[in-house]
Amino acid sequence: MKIQEIREIIKLIDQSTLTEFSYESEGTKIKLKKYESSSIFTNGQQLDSSSVVEQPKVAEVKAALAPVVQQQKEVVTETVEVAEESKLHKIKSPMVGTFYQSSSPSEAAYVQVGSKVTGESIVCIVEAMKLFNEIEAEIDGEIVEILVKDGQLVEYGQPLFLVREN
Incomplete structure (x- = not known):
């Protein structure tokens, strides 16, 4: 998984209502947690939760991850084919x-x-x-x-x- 893909996932999770996200594939593990409270502080000023950027839906996160998941499926398929071939x-x-x-x-x-x-x-x-x-x-x-x-x-x-x- 590329660093740019990880940054995009972090951005989407940060903007979503999700508080925790885990992804694991072929030895790659990503676990993100977001702690929310009714008050948000930035640069020493308190903001209320209504001023937070609009939250993307879970479907948007899944859509963003679709290319990564497809790439991982291709790697798994190739690995299975190599494993089967090695038994021959x-x-x-x-x-x-x-x-x-x-x-x-x-x-x-x-x-x-x-x-x-x-x-x-x-x-x-x-x-x-x-x-x-x-x-x-x-x-x-x-x-x-x-x-x-x-x-x-x-x-x-x-x-x-x-x-x-x-």
Whole structure:
């Protein structure tokens, strides 16, 4: 949360009838309290409460916070996606070479998204120095995502597939 957003919240709370406000998201905590009395003193002079600036409604405070809340939701969504992705097994390239989804251009791909694989299932071929190396899944599960394109050069250790384990 940016300091300007916090200042805007303080300003809105100060102008509202709210006496206490709390907001917490992703380790960021804001707690504001406003103490009101029937008499307000400023520069040693007493003012009555009728001279206070018009109070914004709770809806105005919510509207001002809407962009901040949306931003926090996006961060949470990204965090959940990363957490789910980290639970997936990555089939990595064991060598530098060219990735092929099938044994020849006229053949169907070994696997697609949603395909069930076992530890011995061939998932692709990586060609290196005219040698075609069949790559096995080495895990039982379901292909969730194919991370490279057919004919793409791949590096040693580069993730090729994401697999959800059974």
